[in-house]
Amino acid sequence: MRFTLNLATRSYIDSRQVNLILGGVAGLFLIILGGLSYYVVLQGAAQQQLEQEQVVADARIKASGKGVSEKEYQALLGRIKTVNSIITRKSFNWLGFLDWLEVVVPDGVMVTSLEPSLKEGKLTISGVAKNFPTMRKFLENLEDSKFFTDIYLLSQAESKVDETQKGISFSVSCKADVKKL
Numbered sequence: 001m002r003f004t005l006n007l008a009t010r011s012y013i014d015s016r017q018v019n020l021i022l023g024g025v026a027g028l029f030l031i032i033l034g035g036l037s038y039y040v041v042l043q044g045a046a047q048q049q050l051e052q053e054q055v056v057a058d059a060r061i062k063a064s065g066k067g068v069s070e071k072e073y074q075a076l077l078g079r080i081k082t083v084n085s086i087i088t089r090k091s092f093n094w095l096g097f098l099d100w101l102e103v104v105v106p107d108g109v110m111v112t113s114l115e116p117s118l119k120e121g122k123l124t125i126s127g128v129a130k131n132f133p134t135m136r137k138f139l140e141n142l143e144d145s146k147f148f149t150d151i152y153l154l155s156q157a158e159s160k161v162d163e164t165q166k167g168i169s170f171s172v173s174c175k176a177d178v179k180k181l
Contacts, residue, residue: 097176101125104141104148108134112169116176123148123176128159128167135168142174150175 068076105111108130115124129135135156142148151174159169 100145100147100176104138104145106134106137106141109138121175121177122173124154124171124173126169126171128169130167132168135170139172142172147177148174149177 101111101114105127109127110129111125111127113124113126115126117123127138129138139151139153142151151172154171154173156168156170158166160166
């Protein structure tokens with residue numbers, strides 16, 4: 001006995017189930033479309049309300065005939081400039097800078113003062129070295145660093161650190177590349 005299948009005699013796709021799924025998807029899209037339309041209408045109403053409030057505020061300003069005087073405006077600009085300068089000074093990455101400085105200062109060198117000039121990017125480093133070779137090593141480390149440029153030895157003098165120790169006090173001027181912090 002030989003069985004054969006004739007595909008033309010029967011439909012193998014359940015059209016009722018397919019129509020049910022397509023109807024569900026269409027219903028879901030209609031719900032999403034309705035929600036989005038409601039959101040757009042709400043946003044349009046909010047925008048109209050803001051425009052009305054803007055018109056009322058503009059009318060109040062014009063009706064009072066009084067704006068901000070030049071003196072008040074200049075005082076405000078002065079306060080803004082002061083605050084901006086404080087923010088600029090506070091925004092300097094001191095921890096990154098001190099990390100770079102720690103890398104270049106060898107043993108036997110003690111940094112006693114740092115005098116930065118943030119506007120010009122200059123830095124004056126004062127310190128005491130145990131001897132001349134350690135001071136030279138410090139200067140070489142500064143020159144080899146990618147962070148410090150334009151290094152100039154401003155002064156050096158033999159000094160007494162305490163009663164038993166002598167050293168060389170020095171002052172170095174350089175530029176610190178703040179952007180590499």
